[in-house]
Amino acid sequence: MATTDQEVNELIKREYEHGFVTEIEVDTFEPGLNEDVVTRLSEIKKEPEFMLEWRLKAYRRWLEMEEPEWAHVGYPKIDYNAISYYSAPKRKEDMPQSLDDVDPELLKTYEKLGIPLHERAKLAGVAVDAVFDSVSVATTFKEPLAKAGVIFCSISEAMRDHPELVKKYLGTVVPHTDNYFAGLNSAVFSDGTFVYVPKGVRCPMELSTYFRINAANTGQFERTLIIADEGSYVSYLEGCTAPMRDENQLHAAVVELVALDDAQIKYSTVQNWYPGDENGKGGIYNFVTKRAACIGKNSKVSWTQVETGSAVTWKYPSCILRGDNSVGEFYSVALTHNHQQADTGTKMIHLGKNTSSTIISKGISAGKSSNAYRGLVKFGPRAEGARNFTQCDSLLIGDRCGAHTFPYIESLNKSAIVEHEATTSKVSDEQMFLCRQRGIDPERAVSMIVNGFCKEVFKELPMEFAVEAGKLLEVSLEGSVG
Amino acid sequence: MLSIKNLHASVEGKEILKGINLEIKAGEVHAIMGPNGSGKSTLSQVLAGNDAFEVTSGEVTLNGENLLEKETEERAREGVFLAFQYPVEIPGVSNLQFMRTAVNAMRHHKGEPEMNAAEFMKLAREVSKQVDLDPAFLKRGVNEGFSGGEKKRNEIMQALLLQPKLAILDETDSGLDIDALKVVSDGVNALRAQDRAILMVTHYQRLLDHIVPDYVHVLADGKIVKSGGRELALELEERGYGWLGIKEDATEASSAN
Numbered sequence: 172m173a174t175t176d177q178e179v180n181e182l183i184k185r186e187y188e189h190g191f192v193t194e195i196e197v198d199t200f201e202p203g204l205n206e207d208v209v210t211r212l213s214e215i216k217k218e219p220e221f222m223l224e225w226r227l228k229a230y231r232r233w234l235e236m237e238e239p240e241w242a243h244v245g246y247p248k249i250d251y252n253a254i255s256y257y258s259a260p261k262r263k264e265d266m267p268q269s270l271d272d273v274d275p276e277l278l279k280t281y282e283k284l285g286i287p288l289h290e291r292a293k294l295a296g297v298a299v300d301a302v303f304d305s306v307s308v309a310t311t312f313k314e315p316l317a318k319a320g321v322i323f324c325s326i327s328e329a330m331r332d333h334p335e336l337v338k339k340y341l342g343t344v345v346p347h348t349d350n351y352f353a354g355l356n357s358a359v360f361s362d363g364t365f366v367y368v369p370k371g372v373r374c375p376m377e378l379s380t381y382f383r384i385n386a387a388n389t390g391q392f393e394r395t396l397i398i399a400d401e402g403s404y405v406s407y408l409e410g411c412t413a414p415m416r417d418e419n420q421l422h423a424a425v426v427e428l429v430a431l432d433d434a435q436i437k438y439s440t441v442q443n444w445y446p447g448d449e450n451g452k453g454g455i456y457n458f459v460t461k462r463a464a465c466i467g468k469n470s471k472v473s474w475t476q477v478e479t480g481s482a483v484t485w486k487y488p489s490c491i492l493r494g495d496n497s498v499g500e501f502y503s504v505a506l507t508h509n510h511q512q513a514d515t516g517t518k519m520i521h522l523g524k525n526t527s528s529t530i531i532s533k534g535i536s537a538g539k540s541s542n543a544y545r546g547l548v549k550f551g552p553r554a555e556g557a558r559n560f561t562q563c564d565s566l567l568i569g570d571r572c573g574a575h576t577f578p579y580i581e582s583l584n585k586s587a588i589v590e591h592e593a594t595t596s597k598v599s600d601e602q603m604f605l606c607r608q609r610g611i612d613p614e615r616a617v618s619m620i621v622n623g624f625c626k627e628v629f630k631e632l633p634m635e636f637a638v639e640a641g642k643l644l645e646v647s648l649e650g651s652v653g
Numbered sequence: 654m655l656s657i658k659n660l661h662a663s664v665e666g667k668e669i670l671k672g673i674n675l676e677i678k679a680g681e682v683h684a685i686m687g688p689n690g691s692g693k694s695t696l697s698q699v700l701a702g703n704d705a706f707e708v709t710s711g712e713v714t715l716n717g718e719n720l721l722e723k724e725t726e727e728r729a730r731e732g733v734f735l736a737f738q739y740p741v742e743i744p745g746v747s748n749l750q751f752m753r754t755a756v757n758a759m760r761h762h763k764g765e766p767e768m769n770a771a772e773f774m775k776l777a778r779e780v781s782k783q784v785d786l787d788p789a790f791l792k793r794g795v796n797e798g799f800s801g802g803e804k805k806r807n808e809i810m811q812a813l814l815l816q817p818k819l820a821i822l823d824e825t826d827s828g829l830d831i832d833a834l835k836v837v838s839d840g841v842n843a844l845r846a847q848d849r850a851i852l853m854v855t856h857y858q859r860l861l862d863h864i865v866p867d868y869v870h871v872l873a874d875g876k877i878v879k880s881g882g883r884e885l886a887l888e889l890e891e892r893g894y895g896w897l898g899i900k901e902d903a904t905e906a907s908s909a910n
């Protein structure tokens with residue numbers, strides 16, 4: 172049966188259903204990056220003084236840094252002076268006081284994306300922070316959350332209303348010196364989400380941020396900071412889309428998670444940025460630094476990601492397991508198609524005693540895409556009894572795509588235990604024939620086989636989003652069989 | 654129902670089927686016997702539309718319609734079912750989900766409403782009992798870690814669920830112990846119906862003790878060399894293939910089964 176091998180070569184249209192542009196009045200900075208731009212950005216956001224200094228320090232350091240080239244991806248050099256660092260919908264007030272203040276065009280945009288923000292139509296049990304280009308435009312369910320003591324707001328608001336928390340934690344997990352894109356983000360980040368869950372509180376609902384890039388030639392540099400105080404629990408989900416544009420757009424985000432004693436953070440991502448067309452034109456460059464610090468004992472952070480979009484993805488959600496008995500988990504599905512490139516994985520840094528980590532990575536490549544897993548598991552000298560389990564599975568659809576695995580292990584403690592399993596498989600002609608012989612469409616068959624391959628990761632997603640993720644894979648795989 | 658005329662097929666440039674002629678009417682059960690490597694599986698796969706095999710000449714019609722020009726899934730939806738000799742595993746896809754997707758594909762084709770998960774679960778549990786398969790198998794990945802016998806029972810279960818017009822059973826009896834053989838045979842007998850044709854490929858006559866065929870054909874080197882009633886099977890049992898001038902095994906030992 173030649174379906175998967177031969178007909179896959181006739182890769183056809185891949186429909187990206189979020190590719191529309193919202194016509195809306197915006198305030199946009201002229202392209203270009205200098206100290207003045209950083210200062211204006213801080214001013215326009217009415218940030219406290221310490222933030223401006225923080226940004227400028229990061230900016231000066233960034234100028235001395237080099238763009239990394241070690242990842243298994245290739246893209247033309249980015250001209251950082253051709254990008255605009257701020258674009259926001261115009262509005263009367265500085266902050267949307269309520270949803271009534273939000274431009275109806277914007278509300279329509281989110282509705283079209285399946286994220287209704289209106290009180291009546293809101294996603295049941297999920298509070299949403301909607302970030303449009305450089306600013307947060309709406310946050311739902313603020314009141315019930317406030318009653319529980321949970322702070323859920325844009326990071327701009329947090330800098331004004333909770334400067335002590337921001338000052339205490341911002342940059343402690345991902346310092347501006349960490350890497351090139353984190354340095355850039357620290358200088359120019361425009362908005363993002365802030366979450367604080369107080370001691371002993373189990374956040375009463377899922378929290379989520381929905382990121383949307385709309386403006387052309389604008390970078391999105393969001394910054395997310397989540398702090399789970401002692402004994403608290405929070406589950407957070409982010410979703411992302413962008414219009415179809417022929418130019419590449421840069422998205423360089425930083426996410427910092429802090430888990431104190433006995434706290435748990437579950438962070439899930441469904442990333443569906445515009446991947447470019449079937450010839451590799453356009454698409455988002457997704458260069459993201461996500462890191463969690465399990466600073467408290469018995470704390471736990473789980474990263475679950477479903478990555479189907481972007482032209483180039485460079486992303487390694489990581490855990491620093493400092494607290495004794497702390498737990499880090501990374502569950503990932505990364506799907507690449509057409510000319511997409513993904514270099515993704517995780518770092519698990521075991522510092523505390525009896526820390527444990529689990530890595531389950533599922534890479535799916537179709538078309539001419541390239542998909543790499545890069546993982547580092549490190550055990551510090553104090554990490555007595557620490558252990559890691561890693562499983563990396565690659566699935567190939569067709570014969571012109573590639574899968575690569577780069578596992579690194581560094582151990583400074585003899586008692587540490589590492590288990591590593593890796594497999595590479597294909598959607599076989601026999602599997603396809605069996606499905607089709609039972610009357611199942613070839614496309615449905617591929618998506619079913621791929622979903623089966625991803626099952627261990629999907630079961631980690633919050634219920635509402637597991638179904639979504641399955642559907643997203645189906646759409647993303649469109650045209651992968653003839 | 655099924656009419657095969659002068660069917661030639663090859664794989665990787667090598668001719669395997671060298672002019673098959675066969676007529677099967679609704680309600681009939683035909684057995685195809687023959688040594689290893691004679692082309693039994695090839696015939697089954699060609700009928701089901703596996704395009705690893707190339708049909709070089711000949712004609713196949715199902716209820717008057719040209720089968721060969723249809724895609725595998727179209728043939729399936731029109732009632733062609735193949736129980737595989739070596740069912741493949743699909744890790745992570747639950748048997749239940751797989752079967753429901755298949756059943757719903759058929760229902761969709763017939764313009765019937767799809768079955769929801771609860772409705773299908775009920776049906777699947779009943780049918781799994783019929784083939785003596787623990788309902789726990791429904792939750793497992795398709796054929797994932799199934800024993801040989803479990804795979805075969807799983808195939809028969811799918812035939813019972815899909816209620817095909819033409820059921821092709823490729824060595825559904827091989828590798829089964831006596832009890833499992835009984836279960837599988839009962840399943841096949843339950844499939845027997847006025848409006849259904851069954852083409853049973855088998856290596857051993859023992860299956861035919863349980864499922865009495867209307868006709869028996871002997872396939873050797875890609876051709877049907879002898880046809881008869883069920884007494885032909887008994888004769889083969891007694892005398893082997895030698896008296897027909899056929900070598901016992903047409904392939905290397907590795908393909909034996």
Ligand SMILES: Nc1ncnc2c1ncn2[C@@H]1O[C@H](COP(=O)(O)OP(=O)(O)O)[C@@H](O)[C@H]1O
Binds near residue numbers: 687691
């Ligand atoms: N995919 C294939 N590639 C190459 N040769 C094949 C393939 N399938 C079957 N054959 C060959 O075709 C002949 C008939 O095989 P098969 O139809 O499986 O016989 P049977 O089922 O009667 O044992 C054998 O010589 C076998 O080696």
Ligand SMILES: [Mg+2]
Binds near residue numbers: 693694695738824
């Ligand atoms: Mg065979």
